[in-house]
Amino acid sequence: MGKTLISWDILAWDQIQHYVLKFQRKIYCASLLKEKSRVKFLQDKLLKSQLFSLWTTQQIVRNNQLGLNCAQKYEIFFELKSLSETSLAKISRKKIVIKGQIFLLKLVLLPEWDASFRNQQFNYCISIPEIVQNIQRVCLKKQFSHFFEVNLSRYINDINFGIVLNQLNSSLKIKLYISQLLQSGLLENYRNFITYRYFTVEGTHRLDIQLSNLLIDIVFHEFSQILFKYTQKRNLLFSKFEKEGRQEYQYLRSLYSFVILHSEYDNLKEIQHLLTCWLKTRGIYLKEEVISIQSTNSSFNFAYYSFQKIDEKNFQIKPSISAQKHLLNLISAMSNRMKNSPVSVFISKLSLVLKRWKNYFSLCNCKRVFNKLDEQIFQKIRGWAFRRHPKWSKNKSKIKYFPKINGLKYYDRIYSGNWIFSNISTTEEVIILDKLRWVTPKSSTYYCCFDKLYRFNYLYQYGMNW
Template sequence: MSRFYIDTQTIPWEQIPWPKVEAVVFKLQTRIYQASRSDNMDKMRALQFRLIRNLHARLLAVRQVTRENQRKKDPDIYKKLVASGSQKIEMARGLQLDGKATPVRQMIIAKPRKEEEHPRKLRAKKKSRFCCAFSALGATKRRVNQARFAPGKWKAKNNLYFFFRTKLRVFFSFWPICVIEDRAKQALIKMALETEWEARFEPNSYGFRPGRSYQDAIKAIFDAIRAKPKYVLNADISKCFDRIDHQALLNKLKTLPNLAKQVEAWLKVNLMTGLGNNAQYMERGTYRVIFPLLVNIALHGMETALTEWSLEAYPKGPTPILVRYANDFVVLHQSEEIIEQAQAFLREWLKCMGLELHSEKIQVVDTGSGFQFLGFSINHIWKWGKVRTLITPSRESRRRFLEDMRRAIQLSKGKAAYQLIITLVPRIVGWGNYFKYSECNNLFRRLDHDIFQKIRAWVYRRHPTWGRDRIKQKYFPEKRSWLFNKKVYQDNWILYDSRTTAFGVKREYYLVKLSWIASHKHMLARQDKSPIK
């Protein structure tokens, strides 16, 4: 162990040598990982206890959550922002696992909408219904706050508030938000538990793990089906984040008493309640640091149990392949009968954790018919005289992307062109980078055309009296070169704008195209490797 030490009484937050701090913590995590791989439980528990008491680990935990805190519009349950370096050092010095958890507040987030539920003719009607519901909820909350301290009135007002809150659950999710001190505790415990379980996790578990991503899950499916068509069980665990048996999860952890007591305290304040099946939001912005790890621990053992069942029931045939990303998973095999029996086996296995499969999302198909997983459409097609695996962005993913672009453009009617560009570029680049590990080139060009139609309508609405030539010269200059990802592109129909800052500096803005993001091939991560090792 390094002798490097930080005196927080004399060293300010801005002068902390973070590379050395990270090296000290990483060395401890590596030793925990190696002890877990060799099943040396006594040594591993001693190292975990040493890690959570280590000042360097506490400093890193506070640094992690305060960085995330600065990017949130609603930073804390009590609107408390830890901004100064002295506050951060004081929090790190006082950070300890006391077995207490602050009750969480719930934030309203719109649920993902389905195509069949929202035809164009019903948009205006549903929008008015949303506005009425929100106005009723807001008025009720104001009456509740006014009558909170009036004796005999709180019960009736509270019931009325929760009545409207229940009605809104049809369209919105209520996500719990933890205070910053609890998030720092979660980051500290995650440093100790994640290294232990990374040495144990199954090879085809890819969700919310260091060194693993959705690209690995898609590549694993591609490698499994490219040689020969197979039958697919495409399933989703119903309300995985709400219904996990807390006692079964604690029994599965088998960790230090103070760690188990702290996790139990978070579970009692409904830390894992309110998400349903919205796993995709957890990757974009996680409000609970340790929550994805707990989900992976709860579902650990599914792949091993399925393999053991297959070897016992069908010892001569190939075993089914299970690929899991959080609560979404697929099972692949050449026999439809084995797929059906695997579905029944997994139903029984999930009951031990208090979980069940989503009856409306279970799908048993062959790869020729195709299926959707993590926003991708995966199927087999006949091309050039042989079967070829085709992975593309799904139709639903494309619809949601265009709907998001349309909504952003509609909300920018009164803004300048550079403000619209600033709004759209992160959406385009983020969506394109997610789906670039697929056969996406042709689809990206089609989506570019759809986006251009919306941009053109926005420009014409902004200047209804201008002619086409004048609009073309102002917003779509000719004979210009555009730089993106260290490549130069020539295009005469790129939305462009510029502005001069208060310091007299001219800044240029232009809207990138999806087709500038080329398709890539992903290299599957080695199953026996981990960045912690």
């Protein structure tokens, strides 16, 4: 590249992207063929590539919507390039450069581990709502009578990532990068994020959360193979003594959440003991008494969802009471913190929370619960509006914040109302707060946006475009 700064916009970004995807495809194929030395060689070559650093800088600047000039972009590029070419791993102090380093690590590691996860794609679920769909389908078809759920979100800081770093088929430099990120508090931020925003973990665009999700998958992906070998040997052993010795099970996992369904309580107890023993090798000491085995024949809870079996063919799925209380407390906290915020900002922030929460619980078939929540949310917002102008009459506040709206189009339906929170009285672009009970098409939910088969197939995903 030299010292001459070429204009940033005239660079052939399509060809640079082609180069990056080509290298990712090579890493993916080498990992499928289990050529470990070739995977390590390609990862190091991609990490030291100038075009890779250029493309990373472009993605970081574009995704963060930074208004930087050409010289500032090249400054980020040269710093990323110098950090990538040095023999020692070093984390920068600039936030934008740290995001670039995290993005580099994610793009280097993702093809290798997508190939490793390929054999488990029918056990792995992209999101919690997908697990909920599978639980409903499996319980109705195969009649699994018992299951247990393990949520390890509280134990993430206890994970022994020294074992994980040994599993990585990467160079020492990449391992040192990941080790320094972990020591800088990467998992602590992830732990705080998933505690208060459980419904946005899968759909977030934050790079540190995406890299943490990948590391969590690397930690827990091995248990499916252990469970398969265990059940295979157990079925082979008991088939010699019993005619019906073969027992089926269903294993589902999404990040740090495990769900195992079985028709026999005693067999599920054995799997529970196997899981707790295996988690000790990862640094998580979980007592078996903490894992409760639930019956699918009655009502049960999973990941803030509440299941209630109506008959043999139907389940009623609704948000759990704790999820409803969490949403109302979150809205109360937002209204207290944003007392003097502009109406448009308050509506946009609140609308984002409601849309994410609604997408997370879009599988629920409970209009009464959503109507009740809409009424409680309305009471909190009305109190926020009236407290902003204590000397105004209630009618004047109502006209300003809750004007009458006719013919509002929301996706494929048209709604009208007299108490819809909006900023129509201002001169800004019109923003209206959605209702939870308003119907949203399933295609708009973020967890159904892509097929798992395409996600695990780099050859199909990128090979057809070039």
